[in-house]
Amino acid sequence: MNSKKLNFKIVFTIFLALFLVALTVNTGMAEEGAEETVAVEASGDAGEVAEAEEEVASVPYEEAEYRNFFGIDGRLIVWIISQLHLLFAAFVLAVPLFVVIIEAIGAKSNQIKFDNLARELTKLLSTAFATTAALGGLLAFALYGLYPGFMRYMTDVFHPYMFVYALCFFGEVFFLYAYYYSWDLLRTGTGKWVHVFLGVMLNVFGTTLMMLANSWATFMMAPAGIDMKTGAILDRGAAFHNFLWMPVNIHRIIANVAFGGFVVGAYAAVKFMGSKTEEDKAHYDWMGYIGNFIGLAAFIPLPFAGYYLGREIYSASPVMGNIMMGGAFSWTFIIQAILIGMMFVGGNYYLWNGMARIKGAERYTPYIKYINIVIFFCFAVWLTPHNLPLSGEERALIGEQYHPFSKFFGVMAAKNAVVNLLILSTFFSFLLYRRANKGQTMPFKSHGNGAKITMVFTVGITIAYLAWYAMGLKGQDLSEVVKPYMSPLLTCITIQIIALICALFLTLANKGKLAQTLLFVVAASISVVYFWYYGFVLMEKANMVLRFLSVTQVSIVISTLIVNTVIDVFLFKNAKEVGGIQWGKIPNRAQYALLLLCVAIVTLMGLMGFIRSGLRMNWHIYGYMQDKSAGAFTPSIAYMGWVVSLIVFLFLALVAVVFWLGSLYGRKEKHV
Amino acid sequence: MAKKKMANKKNSYSMIMVVVSVLIVFVIIKVIAPYAFMILLGKDHTMPTPSTLMLWYMILAILACLVYVSTSDLKWANFLSFILPAGDDKFKALFQKMIIIAIPLLVGWFVYSGTVPGTASPVELRIQHPTLPQEFEKMENPFLHADEATKRKCIEEGKHLYQQNCRPCHGSKADGNGPFANAFRLRPINFTDPGTIATVVEAFAFWRIKEGGPGLPGVSTPWDSAMPAWKDVLTDTQIWKIIMGEYATAEVQARQREEMEH
Incomplete structure (x- = not known):
């Protein structure tokens, strides 16, 4: 057994060594360093050295624009450090968001297990926090050390905000440690809510911190408030609140929560598989479920936030948009599609395996095969590229540039349709999981007026939003040729509004399941089937309307998800339990799915980080300051793959070490 | 039991x-x-x-x-x-044998087809849109804000110029089926396909016509484009008119810029 382990270690070490050597060879590391060595060797003579020294003494001081890191290109170093910092920061920012919610649920429902979970997660947080801060410091040093010229300008523009950043950092540190160390002190009564407040403040400071740093990154992509020729600072506020700032903020907050949830899920999976007692297994199984729940819940709206960001990038610069979706970065989006598809499959797979531990779930397991087919079909469409790699022979056989598969599956009309179907299917899986344990339901009336008010309020809000958007569509200033193409969108929104009203009445009349089915059918028919077809019509006839179609599509799906969730909550409130959930009785396969989800989202963030930053191509500040360093090339996909893999590996290794360190303390003092 | x-x-x-x-x-x-x-x-x-x-x-x-x-x-x-073990189940025994035989046959077939020398041309990764140089990004069609009569005139002139210069490859209906089309390994673009010129802004089409294949950027080379550079043959105004005529012939619209709003 031991020799087997040793073999593994040897193989792994060799793999790692090969990996690093390959990376070094790829980047042509140390080339500049080598030149310097040759130069020094050439001037070996003592007299010459003295002369050279004199010459050096007479050369006036020049400010360096770029430096390298001991012979390694500065861009590579900054890429790796910033991505690692971002990954840790994402975890540190996301976990408090849901920890506070979990704690509040525990305090409200008086269930100690929620409180314990929140505390365990905070423990992970406090250990990861120091690493995040250290990496942040390292990133700042790397940036100032390797890109002094560029950072001089960034400091000129943003220095007031840098002080605010430091202040927020102090705030975050204070509230994090106050939150963590006051857990026992503020355990009961009002104290508990004071404790929750500390957690909220931790989030306020953490999120502000992230938003401050986001503005610097987005300023580099869509500069504002400066003279684009001279660089003179005209409006510091505009530079801070630049065009891409808010889209990135929204996208990052949601993505961070998904990321945090999946990392917690993977932590629980490792702990589950290492658990010796039934009690521990049950605990970590539950923790894994919560992690996956949070991850998926945030992952579902993420494509919408991503679409919004992408669209705004197009608005900021059509060139950047084209580079992203149809140009040099288009193939990275195929990799993204594979990773996202894997995550939807992994998330569903975990839920399906989890149903095995719920008595009563067998009523719903026959649906799994249909959901599975739908999900894989969507996956296939989702990853079909518009530009297929074709051999000359294939091209000749097809007789035109696009094969019908790439023509009909490879464009945004199809992608938008299937991603909405993926989201609806995953949501359906969730609903099945939720009701697996539930038997006879209670009549809606029994939930009191509060339930009625909540239902009416939810439906009212979603209808108000849809009506507001429809009014906006009507008021669009479009040419007479294009205008008629807007009316199907308005009709679809009207149908959805009618469906929502019907769903409300059906729910109030105790037909909640029928209401949910109605909404699902209407949303799938409009947003998936009809809009898939109509997307092609628009592409051909009224390209301008496409952007409104996508938002209409998303709005209809989101309104369905929101209303169906609320219906489901009341539908199964106080329902009879069929058999209960046997926590801990889940196969290890499901735990591997959690690990897969974690690796996939870490890779996804690494990849998307590369895309967001790489879109600037050879610009530090897009359109104003060019990157004139030797490393300012757009990496090939292979090179990007190596570096992102290295980042993923480093992050997972660091996280494992940090969590292990955190667990050393817990072993001595286990909280009950 | x-x-x-x-x-x-x-x-x-x-x-x-x-x-x-x-x-x-x-x-x-x-x-x-x-x-x-x-x-x-x-x-x-x-x-x-x-x-x-x-x-x-x-x-x-x-x-x-x-x-x-x-x-x-x-x-x-x-x-x-x-x-x-199949026991008495003859079907199962038969299927088992089939699977056991099929697996090595499949592996063998994969190995054979993957290693047998052939003359297939290599598969290439293609990229839809080359990166538009920045100087072209902010370019706008000079006739964008012209009155309807001028626009109509430009479109007619553009259609005429299109038939003169572009038809041999891209076809009289802009469907990529010109008389020379079959001579290219990668056929000329079919503009009526909504996944082509309808997805780019007019400035992109302007750049592709003006600079052609030789003007494609170094990033993501090698490009597969036989498009000539028209800058020495056509004036900028003619190119803009061709673009108007080309979109009209193909019956598609160019991507419209979105307003930057806060």
Whole structure:
């Protein structure tokens, strides 16, 4: 057994060594360093050295624009450090968001297990926090050390905000440690809510911190408030609140929560598989479920936030948009599609395996095969590229540039349709999981007026939003040729509004399941089937309307998800339990799915980080300051793959070490 | 007792179902789809599925089956039980033999087809849109804000210029079927396809016409473009008119810029 382990270690070490050597060879590391060595060797003579020294003494001081890191290109170093910092920061920012919610649920429902979970997660947080801060410091040093010229300008523009950043950092540190160390002190009564407040403040400071740093990154992509020729600072506020700032903020907050949830899920999976007692297994199984729940819940709206960001990038610069979706970065989006598809499959797979531990779930397991087919079909469409790699022979056989598969599956009309179907299917899986344990339901009336008010309020809000958007569509200033193409969108929104009203009445009349089915059918028919077809019509006839179609599509799906969730909550409130959930009785396969989800989202963030930053191509500040360093090339996909893999590996290794360190303390003092 | 129970238990054929499902997907993609596209799109030849897609779709099909059979312990056990001794079940014994023979044959076929020397041209990764140089980004059609009569005149002139200069390759209907089209390994772009010029801003089309294949950027080379650079033959105004005429002939619209709003 031991020799087997040793073999593994040897193989792994060799793999790692090969990996690093390959990376070094790829980047042509140390080339500049080598030149310097040759130069020094050439001037070996003592007299010459003295002369050279004199010459050096007479050369006036020049400010360096770029430096390298001991012979390694500065861009590579900054890429790796910033991505690692971002990954840790994402975890540190996301976990408090849901920890506070979990704690509040525990305090409200008086269930100690929620409180314990929140505390365990905070423990992970406090250990990861120091690493995040250290990496942040390292990133700042790397940036100032390797890109002094560029950072001089960034400091000129943003220095007031840098002080605010430091202040927020102090705030975050204070509230994090106050939150963590006051857990026992503020355990009961009002104290508990004071404790929750500390957690909220931790989030306020953490999120502000992230938003401050986001503005610097987005300023580099869509500069504002400066003279684009001279660089003179005209409006510091505009530079801070630049065009891409808010889209990135929204996208990052949601993505961070998904990321945090999946990392917690993977932590629980490792702990589950290492658990010796039934009690521990049950605990970590539950923790894994919560992690996956949070991850998926945030992952579902993420494509919408991503679409919004992408669209705004197009608005900021059509060139950047084209580079992203149809140009040099288009193939990275195929990799993204594979990773996202894997995550939807992994998330569903975990839920399906989890149903095995719920008595009563067998009523719903026959649906799994249909959901599975739908999900894989969507996956296939989702990853079909518009530009297929074709051999000359294939091209000749097809007789035109696009094969019908790439023509009909490879464009945004199809992608938008299937991603909405993926989201609806995953949501359906969730609903099945939720009701697996539930038997006879209670009549809606029994939930009191509060339930009625909540239902009416939810439906009212979603209808108000849809009506507001429809009014906006009507008021669009479009040419007479294009205008008629807007009316199907308005009709679809009207149908959805009618469906929502019907769903409300059906729910109030105790037909909640029928209401949910109605909404699902209407949303799938409009947003998936009809809009898939109509997307092609628009592409051909009224390209301008496409952007409104996508938002209409998303709005209809989101309104369905929101209303169906609320219906489901009341539908199964106080329902009879069929058999209960046997926590801990889940196969290890499901735990591997959690690990897969974690690796996939870490890779996804690494990849998307590369895309967001790489879109600037050879610009530090897009359109104003060019990157004139030797490393300012757009990496090939292979090179990007190596570096992102290295980042993923480093992050997972660091996280494992940090969590292990955190667990050393817990072993001595286990909280009950 | 337990043995008796085991013996009485009906054999599971889920592994066979998986094999059959994968084969069905294979037949659909390989055989049915090319004919279906031929009929649906009114072509005079089949549209064979490209090998890259075949590979991707088959990987997904196998993955989908494996995901399904492992969604519960029972399903997984049933799936694996097929490799247990068949006992009296003659069908199972037959299927087992078929699978045992099929696996090495399949592996052999893959190895053979992957290593046998052939003359196939290499598969290339293609990129839809080359990166537009920044000097072209903010360019605007000078006739964008002209009155309707001027626009109509420009479109007519543009159509005429298009037929004179572009028709030989891109075709009189802008469908990529010009008289020279068959001479190219990569056929000229079909502008009526909504996935082509309809997805780019007019400035992009302007750059591609003006600089042509020689003006394509160094990033993502090698490019597969036989498009000549028209800057020495046509004036900028003529190019803008051609763009207007070309979109009108193809009956598609260029991507419109969005307003930057806060």
